[in-house]
Amino acid sequence: MTWETSDSEGAKPTETARGDRPGDAAGGGDLILRGEDVTKEYQTGTQTVRALKGIDFGIAPSDFVAIVGPSGSGKSTLLNLLGLLDVPTDGAVSLRGQDVSTFSDADRTRKRKRAIGFVFQSFYLIPTLTALENVEMPRMLDKTPVKTRERAKTLLRRVGLGDRLDHYPDELSGGQKQRVAIARSLINDPALLLADEPTGNLDRDTGDEILALFDELRAEEDVAIVTVTHDAYVAEEADRVVNLVDGVIEDAGETAADGGHGA
């Protein structure tokens, strides 16, 4: 089954978003990521586990996709493929039309760093660094530290933490920690943000604030967001809900609210 991209704003015909446009040699259209017949198997001893069984997907700029499904259905496996942390056993994942299997490990890492930001349930901030230093972290070896500092400050202001730059993580609330993590994930101007249970450690109101921030980032920075979530209210806000069951997409469709894209 196919997980198609969002055309909820009417700006992107589905055919174009899926890269089926005539003359589109790369086959990726304006997609950030595309998966075709993606299978992922794990080998443990003599046993082979087929975690993903031939799924198709496409992610266009400013998409908001929620991946849901029972434990063991393949959500983390899919997120790892989307994050270029792994490659499929069969089928192809392409980043802007380039098959990721053809990249060397170093190339894949470099492209991941440029194109993709990560946000996690447990924030993963470094406790001995300030909010500002945490956001600068991914660019620690950057040759232009002044620019990085300015960008990090801008991002922290952007997520509403302009007055918390020098606070350490244990001086921040859960929602503020997640905002720092989101600012950090944006330091390299990614096209795609992968969020693994981003509201899992937050109360509902704080989770809603994070979703509102996601919406702003999609509208203003064109960043696409793919989240794995157990929170129904997060899935309700998404343009697309991908329901993974035993390695296949059971039901992909727009939510009743037609995406809830507030922009």
Ligand SMILES: Nc1ncnc2c1ncn2[C@@H]1O[C@H](COP(=O)(O)OP(=O)(O)OP(=O)(O)O)[C@@H](O)[C@H]1O
């Ligand atoms: N490294 C691995 N080696 C062997 N099998 C694996 C490996 N990683 C995952 N699996 C298997 O692949 C299947 C999918 O696992 P995955 O972690 O993607 O599921 P999930 O939907 O993220 O589950 P959960 O919601 O519990 O985190 C499961 O059957 C799991 O046991």
